[in-house]
Amino acid sequence: MATESLRDTVLTAAVEYIAEHGPDGLSFRQVAQAAGVSHQAPYHHFTDRRGIFQAIAAEGYESFTNAMIDALAGDPDDPTTALLEAYVNFALDHPGHFRVMFRPDLCAIAENRELERVADASFDVLVNHVRDMLGPKAPLKDIRARAAAMWSLAHGLSTLLIDGPLEAKIGPVSSRRALIRSVAEQSGMATPKKRSR
């Protein structure tokens, strides 16, 4: 019941596959076969193989934006760390989406208006937060540097954890949350804790 459309079936199957094996081995024909249709059926819902990746990326950017917005609203005391945590958590919890979102060769963001829009919305959350933190009269140069620093930190940590060698090198991460928070501290990004209560 609630028979999924072929489009959705293909999409969820693809995301699942990517989360497990990475995007590169993904085969158009294979997902079609898994969905029980002919190898050409998906072409009526996606123009290309690339179209699948674009759809996945768009889906991903939308929930990515929401996750970051929610995180900012949820922790007014240390929003920067909360944002960082939301970024990394999204990457690790939705690897099927995340791995595609930052692979321009796969999804060719610039070639798809709608995709470009939702991607921009995600990044705006980040740089707007930095703008808010530094205040309206901070020099542009500082805003850019700080945004680059924070984004790099979040993105680097995400990619190094998701399939990079970080965990192999510095030891297993028992608590994701603890790691993120201590990284935020070590990098001077966290808002200093006030002795509450």
Next chain:
Amino acid sequence: MATESLRDTVLTAAVEYIAEHGPDGLSFRQVAQAAGVSHQAPYHHFTDRRGIFQAIAAEGYESFTNAMIDALAGDPDDPTTALLEAYVNFALDHPGHFRVMFRPDLCAIAENRELERVADASFDVLVNHVRDMLGPKAPLKDIRARAAAMWSLAHGLSTLLIDGPLEAKIGPVSSRRALIRSVAEQSGMATPKKRSR
């Protein structure tokens, strides 16, 4: 003269292609044809398609290690920033290597002893530097967090610059060096400047 071996010809052609078009479109047969040999000839020098990527990654890790060591030796006043700069510079100057080195699905580091060794050597430069900076009696927890932070910053900045949306979002980077240094400052990683002279 100094007629290159087929192995080297294939390797340099592959690196060049990857730097321009990314690793995924790289075709075994295509590089063979470009080298003027039959489509099977490279099999006598690389076991797999994967073998090419492993060779590229190994090559990359070796010069990566050297670049970082040189940078550390070159700027004793602010070695952390120098290391950061060397990391990012390597990525941007050798995209053909860098893009492969951190794609375990392509080069399967764990399956190749020699490759694992040179990769480990690179990462050791990084964590050893952090250990040196924090001193021998720093708690392990701090070392891990600081190493993760610094590595993430360098890696994130590299990947976001190399084909990520950073430059599109925060504006064009006129001076790579200036950006890196202000990012290092903003993230509290740089050694504070002493009023020299």
Next chain:
DNA sequence: CGCCGAAGTTGACGGTGTCAAGGGTCGGGC
């Protein structure tokens, strides 16, 4: 000379993305 191993060639196989053409199955207008 005879042999061998390394390097390169040709041919074949299954799998993949994509183009082209055809076939059903609806709903709405005559």
Next chain:
DNA sequence: GCCCGACCCTTGACACCGTCAACTTCGGCG
């Protein structure tokens, strides 16, 4: 009642890809 077009899907073909297997060529060494 019937036709027509839109939509979804199928079948068939093509070139390209990675890889396995067998064959040729050739330099060196006993």
